[in-house]
Amino acid sequence: MSTTERPDDRTISSPRSDRVRRIAGLSGRSARRRHGLFRVEGPQSVRSLVEHRPDAVEELFLTAEAASDHGEIVDLAGAAGIAVRPIAPEALRAMVRDQDAAGALVSPQGVVATARTAAVDLALEDALAALPAAGEPATVLVLHELRDPGNVGTLIRAADAAGADLVLLTGASADVLAPKVVRSSAGSLFHLPVAGGADAELLYPALRAAGVAIAATSGYAQDELFAAEIPARIAWVMGNEARGLPAAVLADADLAVRIPLAGAAESLNVATAATVCLFETLRRRGRE
Amino acid sequence: MSTTERPDDRTISSPRSDRVRRIAGLSGRSARRRHGLFRVEGPQSVRSLVEHRPDAVEELFLTAEAASDHGEIVDLAGAAGIAVRPIAPEALRAMVRDQDAAGALVSPQGVVATARTAAVDLALEDALAALPAAGEPATVLVLHELRDPGNVGTLIRAADAAGADLVLLTGASADVLAPKVVRSSAGSLFHLPVAGGADAELLYPALRAAGVAIAATSGYAQDELFAAEIPARIAWVMGNEARGLPAAVLADADLAVRIPLAGAAESLNVATAATVCLFETLRRRGRE
Numbered sequence: 001m002s003t004t005e006r007p008d009d010r011t012i013s014s015p016r017s018d019r020v021r022r023i024a025g026l027s028g029r030s031a032r033r034r035h036g037l038f039r040v041e042g043p044q045s046v047r048s049l050v051e052h053r054p055d056a057v058e059e060l061f062l063t064a065e066a067a068s069d070h071g072e073i074v075d076l077a078g079a080a081g082i083a084v085r086p087i088a089p090e091a092l093r094a095m096v097r098d099q100d101a102a103g104a105l106v107s108p109q110g111v112v113a114t115a116r117t118a119a120v121d122l123a124l125e126d127a128l129a130a131l132p133a134a135g136e137p138a139t140v141l142v143l144h145e146l147r148d149p150g151n152v153g154t155l156i157r158a159a160d161a162a163g164a165d166l167v168l169l170t171g172a173s174a175d176v177l178a179p180k181v182v183r184s185s186a187g188s189l190f191h192l193p194v195a196g197g198a199d200a201e202l203l204y205p206a207l208r209a210a211g212v213a214i215a216a217t218s219g220y221a222q223d224e225l226f227a228a229e230i231p232a233r234i235a236w237v238m239g240n241e242a243r244g245l246p247a248a249v250l251a252d253a254d255l256a257v258r259i260p261l262a263g264a265a266e267s268l269n270v271a272t273a274a275t276v277c278l279f280e281t282l283r284r285r286g287r288e
Numbered sequence: 289m290s291t292t293e294r295p296d297d298r299t300i301s302s303p304r305s306d307r308v309r310r311i312a313g314l315s316g317r318s319a320r321r322r323h324g325l326f327r328v329e330g331p332q333s334v335r336s337l338v339e340h341r342p343d344a345v346e347e348l349f350l351t352a353e354a355a356s357d358h359g360e361i362v363d364l365a366g367a368a369g370i371a372v373r374p375i376a377p378e379a380l381r382a383m384v385r386d387q388d389a390a391g392a393l394v395s396p397q398g399v400v401a402t403a404r405t406a407a408v409d410l411a412l413e414d415a416l417a418a419l420p421a422a423g424e425p426a427t428v429l430v431l432h433e434l435r436d437p438g439n440v441g442t443l444i445r446a447a448d449a450a451g452a453d454l455v456l457l458t459g460a461s462a463d464v465l466a467p468k469v470v471r472s473s474a475g476s477l478f479h480l481p482v483a484g485g486a487d488a489e490l491l492y493p494a495l496r497a498a499g500v501a502i503a504a505t506s507g508y509a510q511d512e513l514f515a516a517e518i519p520a521r522i523a524w525v526m527g528n529e530a531r532g533l534p535a536a537v538l539a540d541a542d543l544a545v546r547i548p549l550a551g552a553a554e555s556l557n558v559a560t561a562a563t564v565c566l567f568e569t570l571r572r573r574g575r576e
Contacts, residue, residue: 044554052552150438158560163550184557191552226571262451262570264340264479266332269472272446275563280571282550283514 011086012061015094023095023114029175036117038177041096041108043070048187049113054080056119056190061087061095066110073111087112098179106183120189121176124206127166127195134211139164139281140235141274142207142214144200144249145172148241151271152176153184155238158271160188162278163285168203168235169196204252207235213254216245217273221256225277228257230284236277238270299374300349303382311383311402317463324405326465329384329396331358336475337401342368344407344478349375349383354398361399375400386467394471408477409464412494415454415483422499427452427569428523429562430495430502432488432537433460436529439559440464441472443526446559448476450566451573456491456523457484492540495523501542504533505561509544513565516545518572524565526558 012019025031026039037058040049043066050057050073060077062084067074077084089110098106122130132138141159146152152174159167169176176196182189204214213231217238237253239245250256259268259276268276300307313319314327325346328337331354338345338361348365350372355362365372377398386394410418420426429447434440440462447455457464464484470477492502501519505526525541527533538544547556547564556564 048552154557154560157553157557160551161547161549161553161556161560186554186557188551188553226574259449259567260570260574261449262573263448263476264336265445265449265476266474268449269442269445269474271559272442272449272563275560276567279547279564279567282548283568285550286514286548 011088012091013088015091017091020091020094023112024097026114027098027179029178032117032175032177037114038117038120038182039095039179040113040115040182041106041111041179042183043073043109043111045182045185045187046111046113047073047076048190049115050076050080050082052190053115053120054082056115057082058114058116059085060113061085061092061111063087063089063092063110065089070111096179117177120194121197122193122195124168124195124198124202127168127193128206128210130166130193131210131212132165137285138166138212138233139278140166140168140207140212141278142203142235142237143167143169143173144237144245145170145240145243146238146270147172147174149174149178149180150184151241153181153186153189154271155274156181156185156194157188158275158278160191162282164192164278166192167194168198169194170200170203171197200249204249214252215255215257215277216250216253217259217277218250218256219258219261219267221258223255223257225257225259225280228255230281231255234281236274236281238274241270299376300379301376303379305379308379308382311400312385314402315386315467317466320405320463320465325402326405326408326470327383327467328401328403328470329394329399329467330471331361331397331399333470333473333475334399334401335361335364336478337403338364338368338370340478341403341408342370344403345370346402346404347373348401349373349380349399351375351377351380351398353377358399384467405465408482409485410481410483412456412483412486412490415456415481416494416498418481419453419498419500425573426454426500426521427566428454428456428495428500429566430491430523430525431455431457431461432525432533433458433528433531434526434558435460435462437462437466437468438472439529441469441474441477442559443562444469444473444482445476446563446566448479450570452480452566454480455482456486457482458488458491459485488537492537502540503565504538504541504544505547505565506538506544507546507549507555509546511543511545513545513547513568516543518569519543522569524562524569526562529558
């Protein structure tokens with residue numbers, strides 16, 4: 001029997017180890033850039049990562065209880081040749097120190113992974129190369145200076161559910177790999193190509209060059225969404241939570257539609273507006 | 289010249305006065321119950337309160353700068369016979385000590401009001417009495433144990449925009465008068481009847497007695513939303529963020545529909561699901 005330690009098989013037990021601290025530090029954007037890694041938390045997101053993007057996984061940590069409760073993650077990891085690192089519950093909890101909106105600590109439920117940023121947050125040209133070929137229908141969601149990480153994650157999830165092919169974020173938007181974006185996307189971040197940090201000056205011409213029409217919503221638009229023609233290749237552009245879209249982007253759009261407001265509401269929040277546009281696009285595709 | 293002080297005309301200057309502390313305390317549910325009051329913050333929400341529900345206003349506070357920037361609030365208050373209490377910026381800021389999701393202090397932008405809870409958070413029977421008469425179309429949104437205040441406010445706003453007639457919340461849901469609900473409803477809380485704290489045992493029979501069909505969403509439902517018949521009088525029931533709807537509520541619903549999921553997403557979050565159902569209902573009403 002060898003007495004040689006095999007560190008990669010041993011349970012990580014200390015909440016204060018360098019490794020644990022480094023992963024906790026990935027809550028910050030500068031640490032994510034420095035290490036080229038981001039953190040994925042909880043069984044649903046990690047399962048989606050390991051299933052859909054095994055190539056992006058750097059490390060995978062499960063407590064004994066989580067490994068028993070979520071055998072499917074262990075199986076998926078095994079099939080993809082990804083090692084599962086056993087970890088004590090208190091060390092795993094120390095990797096995630098974020099709070100939710102109510103101020104309660106976020107629980108990773110015994111499952112954390114790290115993944116490579118470059119594999120998930122694509123360069124604009126690589127993301128566009130993943131679009132369906134010219135002539136095929138395509139749905140793109142563009143988030144123009146969307147700042148709230150919860151909104152960004154929720155909209156990536158909604159875009160996925162509505163069958164969108166691509167999500168693009170301009171440079172002043174929330175970081176697409178921030179923990180709250182990853183959590184609120186509920187795994188959808190790993191289901192479709194996503195590119196953050198795009199230069200708005202390049203983004204719109206590049207979409208048009210790919211035959212994609214730029215569509216914006218406006219309370220002043222003449223055409224109502226439910227009556228408007230929706231091009232087969234369309235990018236829905238959604239603006240900042242407080243300021244909306246810059247006037248120049250709206251003026252430059254290939255089409256602008258008005259979402260009907262039936263009550264006394266003055267406006268829709270951006271998540272509601274994007275959801276209505278994306279699912280109306282899905283509904284039309286299903287009917288055509 | 290009289291030297292008698294007229295306290296109601298004098299600028300409130302101390303951030304530590306009893307009045308300021310009492311209004312700051314309305315962040316808590318028990319204080320709201322004890323005083324029978326809740327807090328409304330910011331120009332948009334307060335303008336909506338004063339315009340649509342002047343009967344509910346208890347007190348209205350504006351800084352000099354806000355009174356100058358938002359003359360329409362001062363005019364609406366004057367027309368409704370509501371006194372505007374001048375207040376120093378630091379005293380007004382001390383009335384609102386909440387943080388937003390990013391941990392930043394919420395800014396009321398110089399405008400705060402208090403309003404009477406009983407005038408806005410209706411009893412179930414009063415809310416149902418406000419429904420359109422039998423034979424008329426009616427759209428109701430029921431939030432069944434929805435816990436996140438941001439979701440509740442966003443959904444009241446979406447329901448308003450989609451022309452819903454009523455929003456009901458079961459007892460275990462977030463308090464409909466919590467500051468974050470009021471903020472995220474963006475004034476819509478004052479546009480349509482809302483009743484919180486309803487007993488689920490009474491709620492569904494009462495809706496049926498009013499001729500309203502109970503509709504739920506389920507990933508396992510046979511009928512797809514976009515193809516399903518939508519009754520003229522319908523209550524969309526949305527369940528808890530984590531657990532969804534209790535099986536008994538789903539089993540007892542008059543119809544269950546499946547929202548199509550085109551991508552690899554496993555589910556929709558509740559705000560997305562409710563938005564899709566409410567706006568599809570609006571779309572049909574517009575077409576019929």
